[in-house]
Amino acid sequence: MNNSPLAVLAAAVSLVALLAGLAGRAALLGMAAVVLIAVLCALALRSAGQPSRRTYAYLAGFATVFCSLLALGFFLHDPSGPLVTIGGFPAGTAMLLYGITPLGVTLGLVYGLIFDTEILSKHKQREFLDRFAKK
Amino acid sequence: MPTADSQLIIACVVAYLAICAVVGIWAMRRTVSTADFFLAGKSLGPLVVVMATISSVMSGFGFVGGPGLVYESGSSSLWMVFVAAFSLPVVFMLTGKRLRLLVEIRDILTLPEAISARYGGRWPTLAMSGAIILGVLGYLGTQVLAIGTVLQAVLGIDLLAALAIGLSVLAFYSIAGGIVAGVYTDLFQGLLMLGAAVAVLMQCLKVGGGMLAISETLWAMDPDFIGPWGARGEMAALSWMLLFGIGAAGQPHAVTKLMMLKDIRQLKWGALASGAGYMVLAMLWMGIGLSMRTLVARGEHPALDNPDLAAPTFLLYYTPELLAGIVFAGLLAAIMSTADSFLNLGAAAVVRDIPMAVRGRPLVRELFWSRVATGGLLLLSALFALYMENLIALLGTFGWGTFAAAIVPSICIGMNWKRATGQACVASIATSIVLNFVLEVSARHGVPLLPPGLAVGAVALLASTLVFVLVSLATPRRELATDIDALLDV
Numbered sequence: 001m002n003n004s005p006l007a008v009l010a011a012a013v014s015l016v017a018l019l020a021g022l023a024g025r026a027a028l029l030g031m032a033a034v035v036l037i038a039v040l041c042a043l044a045l046r047s048a049g050q051p052s053r054r055t056y057a058y059l060a061g062f063a064t065v066f067c068s069l070l071a072l073g074f075f076l077h078d079p080s081g082p083l084v085t086i087g088g089f090p091a092g093t094a095m096l097l098y099g100i101t102p103l104g105v106t107l108g109l110v111y112g113l114i115f116d117t118e119i120l121s122k123h124k125q126r127e128f129l130d131r132f133a134k135k
Numbered sequence: 136m137p138t139a140d141s142q143l144i145i146a147c148v149v150a151y152l153a154i155c156a157v158v159g160i161w162a163m164r165r166t167v168s169t170a171d172f173f174l175a176g177k178s179l180g181p182l183v184v185v186m187a188t189i190s191s192v193m194s195g196f197g198f199v200g201g202p203g204l205v206y207e208s209g210s211s212s213l214w215m216v217f218v219a220a221f222s223l224p225v226v227f228m229l230t231g232k233r234l235r236l237l238v239e240i241r242d243i244l245t246l247p248e249a250i251s252a253r254y255g256g257r258w259p260t261l262a263m264s265g266a267i268i269l270g271v272l273g274y275l276g277t278q279v280l281a282i283g284t285v286l287q288a289v290l291g292i293d294l295l296a297a298l299a300i301g302l303s304v305l306a307f308y309s310i311a312g313g314i315v316a317g318v319y320t321d322l323f324q325g326l327l328m329l330g331a332a333v334a335v336l337m338q339c340l341k342v343g344g345g346m347l348a349i350s351e352t353l354w355a356m357d358p359d360f361i362g363p364w365g366a367r368g369e370m371a372a373l374s375w376m377l378l379f380g381i382g383a384a385g386q387p388h389a390v391t392k393l394m395m396l397k398d399i400r401q402l403k404w405g406a407l408a409s410g411a412g413y414m415v416l417a418m419l420w421m422g423i424g425l426s427m428r429t430l431v432a433r434g435e436h437p438a439l440d441n442p443d444l445a446a447p448t449f450l451l452y453y454t455p456e457l458l459a460g461i462v463f464a465g466l467l468a469a470i471m472s473t474a475d476s477f478l479n480l481g482a483a484a485v486v487r488d489i490p491m492a493v494r495g496r497p498l499v500r501e502l503f504w505s506r507v508a509t510g511g512l513l514l515l516s517a518l519f520a521l522y523m524e525n526l527i528a529l530l531g532t533f534g535w536g537t538f539a540a541a542i543v544p545s546i547c548i549g550m551n552w553k554r555a556t557g558q559a560c561v562a563s564i565a566t567s568i569v570l571n572f573v574l575e576v577s578a579r580h581g582v583p584l585l586p587p588g589l590a591v592g593a594v595a596l597l598a599s600t601l602v603f604v605l606v607s608l609a610t611p612r613r614e615l616a617t618d619i620d621a622l623l624d625v
Contacts, residue, residue, distance in 0.1 A: 001552075021374060027379065029589075083351060090350055101220045129236075132240040
């Protein structure tokens, strides 16, 4: 599978993140980092064949929700205002603990759900090992 | 460090050391070949692999440095630890399948050997071995020093005696049992700490008067401290998110664990289990740091001389003795599990990877020399820790970043992209080592080259990824061996 477009995209996103970091633009660095994670996952999935639309949609959704939660963190944190809490934490911090953390867990869940179909089907595994496994 | 004046705590730590020794004896009987010594004979079940992965990533830094960072700068360091919810699944996604399949088709025991199979030639293998040895020496030195410090506090003895006891046990089980002993002590430690982390979090909330009360106290002290980015600011928090979120896939002590699975299909739920399991341990990291800072802010406890004292102080003064004993034993276990993983990686680089790259064949009596190299590395790192503390501190600081920037491009991208070349692999590893060294040394000498807060390792990771892709596109594509070509399509 020709994965060069995704590899080039990963390089381009890395460049954006690097420049954002060097320019002191933390929000842009954070969002570029999220996109880089999604691109690397797509690279790994695509090399085994075309992932399903649902998986692409999940990765796009993962990156979009993650970036939105980061933006929410900036928006909700007002050090000069009164303390507003969600589940015991200041609202901005709650976005990390109750938003990003469960979102991250879904990546492991999706990996398990698509393992037999898009990561490594039993058929593909058998075919590959029959041909190349050490005898 | 405060000294534990409790028979129960001492008993827990001594019991843990005794269990390690017993595991070492048991593992020695199962270790009859180099494949057993370095890869546990590819015989591990999913629970063992998941717990070993979690335990080796959550080193002594996680239990001492982590709460210390939270005590010092609030939420900032939570971006290192809570990203594990997705960073460990990313490890599985980017590396698990192909590395494990590679083990089935080639005689692969180590990451540099995987590099050799993927790219061919000696330079990529040598570059990867060099990066691993540098990182291993740094990590090992800091872990060795931590073993001495913890035992010194628990047993109330001097540093040399503490090092002698701790390193004797570590040497015994890691030399005798290789990685088999390592992963089974990891399993024991991981299960112990999962239970203890929940109990400690409950204790933290009780001592602090509940999460809302803790937040109110810390908000009144400094709203940024308990805000989403912590006292170090958003640049530090988000560059740590990048470094730890993606960089976990470049940690050899985590990645090689996936190569040890008995059955590749057991990868399936490992990603979810490891991410979720690590989250439970993260509660300990967060809970102790926030509670200790709350107690100090309320004037209920004097300010700590050193942030790293947050965890031992909380355990000794605010935790029931038995729980403190279990966590102290777990703390020692966390340090030792990381140390044994690195001993194993370092020994493999010295005994197997470098001779294979240079001579084209392994050493005769490889298992024997692997044990000798393990002992030698332990001795060397103990000497470094005792007499070259500055060097160790420097190497320890950039260990994670060097591994991340060296391994993410060459393994995580290279194993998923046929166009990647050996020259790109060498160039990205060189970029990783040079950038991490130069930026870290300059910052330590008061000449910071980066904006405040931006993590050195994050810059190195991004730069090495960029270099890897650009050099791959600029250099001629090498014909892949048939099996490797097919592997990259599976």
